[in-house]
Amino acid sequence: MALQFLFQFLSLLLLFTTIRLSATYPGSSTRFDTMRRRMTSKSNSHLPPEFVTYYYTQTLDHFNYKPESYATFQQKYIMNFKYWGGASTSSPIIVYIGEEAPLTFGVHGKGFIFYLASRFKAMLLYIEHRYYGDSMPFGSFDEAFRDANTLGFLSSTQALADCAQLITDVKRNLSAENCPVIAIGGSYGGMLASWLRLKYPHIATGALASSAPILYFDDLTPQNGYHVVVTNDFRDVSESCYNTIKQSWSEIDRVAGQTNGLTTLSNIFQTCSPLNSSKELKDHLGMIYVISAQNDNPPYNPVSKVCGAIDGAPKGTDILGKVAAGLNASLLRGGPEAQCNHIIDFTPKNTSGWTWQTCTEMVMPIGHGENDTMFQGSPFDLNNYTKSCQALFGATPKPHWITTEFGGHDIKSVLGNFSSNIIFSNGLRDPYSVGGLSRGLREHYPRILEQNIPDGFETFFYNQTIDHFNYRPESFTTFRQRYLIYSKHWGGGQAPILAFMGAEEPIDDDLKAIGFLTENSERLKALVVFMEHRYYGQSVPFGSRSEALNNTNNRGYFNSAQALADYAEILLHIKKTHDATYSPVIVVGGSYGGELATWFRLKYPHIALGALASSAPVLYYEDITPHNAYYSIVTKNYRDTSETCYQTILKSWAEIQRVGELPDGASILSRQFKTCTPLRNENELRDALAGMYASTSQYGRPPENPIEKFCSAVDRATACGNDGAISYCRVLKNISDNIIALPTVNGSHCLDIVKSNKTSDPDWLVQQRKTEVEIIEGWIAKYYADLKAINKWIPFKLQ
Template sequence: MLTMSILLKLLFQLVSLLALISSTIVSANPYNRGRLGLSGGIFLQGDQTKSTKSSPHTNPETPKKDFEIFFYNQTLDHFNYKPESYTTFPQRYVINTKYWGGAKENAPIFVYLGAEAPLIKNETANMTGALLTDSAPRFKALLIYIEHRFYGKSVPFGSFENAMKNATLRGYFNSAQAIADYATVITYVKEKLSAPLSPVIVIGGSYGGMLATWLRLRYPHVALGALASSAPVVNFHGLLSYNGYRTIVSKDYKEVSKRCYRTIKKSWSKIDTVALRPNGLSILSQRFKTCSRINGSEELKNYLLEMYEVAAQYNAPPKYPVTVICGAIDAALKKTDILGRIFAGVVAIKNNQTCYDTRPDATYSETNKGYNWQTCSEMVQPFGAERDTMFQIDPTDNVVNFTKDCIDTYGVPPRLHWATTYFGGKDIGFVLQRFASNIIFSNGLRDPYSVGGVLKDISDTIVAISTINGSHCLDIMGARQTDPDWLVQQRQRELDVIEGWIRKYYVDLLSYKK
């Protein structure tokens, strides 16, 4: 009887798992709603070699000296108790113990929260130079980097493509599950290192900064504090105008060159006019040296739109991409027509290539595919353009059309207000000052996503650290000799604030032990 009971239980679990894997399949067509992520999207680059160390939960690989890769058997669903919820998948994380003062000293732990990209790109890793490694000696900190579920090698049932096609499995791909993953890995590592009292600071950029904020709010017993760089925590449907992002993009170009701004603004209608001519698409393809004949003017315009937006978002020293583009456009003023000037900007920022691939799927990466799903499910962020920008009027904050696109692509409508219902966002200053603490919201005001960031101090312990000339996530990138003083000072202030949190924690801990 006992044997039959066990067999029935195993059979039920197997059926549940098969149902999970074989759920409805839908296509994954792109739906572009803006860009998030760090410049380059990756902290890790360099050669990777095998490690000789072992662990009960992993097959470790060493990406570079001082860093070790591990895999944690992560729970698929943290919020249900159905048999299939207990399914596990390998979640990748990286540890650097070089500077750690150790568990006996309760030395701090800095945790980088991976976002919408693989933690390690092209199986290579090089974690030197990032803010975490730069600051680790000062704090004697242990460094942990955790990959977001469904990206890189942290994909349930192995294949990202298969996971994204599986409607049921895709349902576990969300921010609440992700921060529960992080809390679980952090708790596990602290337990294995016998470091229960080591304070944890979580750090993230862009979407990762949003996750850092939310982890601190949802799991204050896990994280002492959070550094949220370029985190658009209020950039959600119903909280902001859809015009904000592209207003700042336009402002960035106008500040560099009003002539460049006007040229770009006029170019859209010129492209449309040429496209309507006989052989107009062929003419545009020749003028812009596209790798294949464009299918319509929208293909070329979207290619240019993304180029302008990315340049503004990551308009960082020493190169300043917006200046590069505008310098080339203005320099070609007397040499060619408006289309030629725009193409000069393309060549300047993308280098002189044999051809330029303008196809929408040419750069459609894992990040695009994954975050498009997240945008269609819960991260509903408004994007569009009005007359006061350098772009064509584009009221894409059309909920009906957006919802239809998401249903056509994924079979489900977006939950427009779920993120702000679950995590908050409305009246964020008033709400957080009443209960929250120990969060740094850092922003560069040239970053278009700063429109959705926290730009004013909320309390003594929830502070906004902004720079007029800063760009997206620049402060948590590695220090360079060419860094301007304002960037050095921004990072220094952030670390001083974190040091204050940790110092107070040790005082409180000593008092608690008495």
């Protein structure tokens, strides 16, 4: 197993205790002797020679002045000078903020910062978190974890003060006071990196916080968000896999309730030791699924492997047999040579540093209901949570401390007004991304680089009103509505605004397909805006799409009138924030979006100067247009292409009906048309074909020319008989200037900062890393400019 993956797994295993106060810290409990000297070099046989280990005499309590506050311990840190340009050139220092694991895992696992070091001639400094690895107060692990009195100094605020003091000392010793510091961390370490920049801006010039769930506290994030993402990851890979997992929980309970049921389950799942309860097995399986989703990175792709094994089980395999096959293919099986599955014991223990942290300050309210995910219901209960922590440590959680100390409800104000130079990167397939910062913070120009969003676009979210036309209490509910801005050619001032009206789909596809606005923006010196329709894409009210569409009360705000009012508010907001009060607005849309553009000009003439409505069927209502007009045009398009093709399609309906009425008709049609799933009746096929003919006609444009391709295949098949004449129809359908968010739709936990792989890294990942480097380069360049402004001479410039 690669060290990079081992690091990810151990980190995740620790974070799993946030979900269930139960995971045992996997690190060694070996006693470590503290170093007596203030700064002592020490070799590490597990690391390459360019990494040198040191120990710093760290203060135990930075925030009090009691006698015991002045006690010290030896904190481990590692330095790498291989690429450093030296203090005389003010070359940067990149600091890796250790998380809830021994530091060595971070050194091995984070390859991205090696590239940064070579790119920026930077020194690497790795700092181990107190109470982890070798950085143990009170002389030993046993003494440090003796009780709440000794564990009481384990906190994020103390850890941040450790970093501040150690970085300052290292810079002083190296005469590197003028060297800028960039803090980097992942997950909890990413949270620390962002908080270091927030709390100690005079020490950290900037921060890269990868997969940092800084908003998964209090009520900032839906409690079920984590497991909803896990569920979506599995469901996106395989619907049948998702259904199998969802059904398996009750089946495990059913079998466990039988005579010798636990023995039966032990045999089915090939456990190395007999199961003591069904919960033991379900906890283990649940961990398998969340580990697979959180680390669903190439080239391992564990979700696909688990689902591949579940779906690929031999025909006739029951639900538990399929789930057992998935377990055997999972990351924790240990490979094909493993003889059995070691079921991890999740009984809470008081020897885990992370469990202590989750029992005191890092209270993430993660839970889920009975039917909102693929997991068995397990809602978050603060009372039970508190009782567990009190039983373990005699400690009472402070669920509101993180938001009090670092912000949360007012995160926009905190980061937007009091901090800068922070990259929040999140892979949207990572379940912790729901608690991460996924948008910029300053309304004027927060920058969001999102996968599958064309270059030059910046994403914003407007706090939109759910009901513009009433004044009932629920009318004032708000949701986040997405819009994107392309300002490359904007002339500013009174230059025009071209606004695209999003329609009945996420705005992402429109950004790639619609070129009129951007292609003409230079000529018109225009600001281009793309607005997403409510209830689509990322502009979903009530917290989630499932909740938004859950009942008629929630769906009742889903209409064109509300959408037009949404667009009016967004456009007025943009004009205000961009000092564009007198800029004329031209609205543009296609199909339903074209109708919206037309109606917007009609209803809001004080906002829109004009409208371009492409293919807008504004008259296809009531009896204004003949009912058959749409399909008449479809028919004409096919007939103009090929009379033979037209005749074949015309005759096919009766033939489909005739075959469908046979005793085994649906099966015959399924084989004939090679459907991926068996047809239930001939009407399913007729509807699919009609939709395909309409789609190829409605979107029949060069160079694809789908009607010509289809009819050519039909005509060739007709010339040699009717077998497979319409089999070609199987092809039916082919997102602050300094507070920056980098969500990636396909990314996962800390993927952007782990070691790159030239053979398996997708293009979007390479581009994301390139973007992060460029942003960091800008911070450093600005730092040098600031130094020059105060007469600090820099004898070189960045290449």
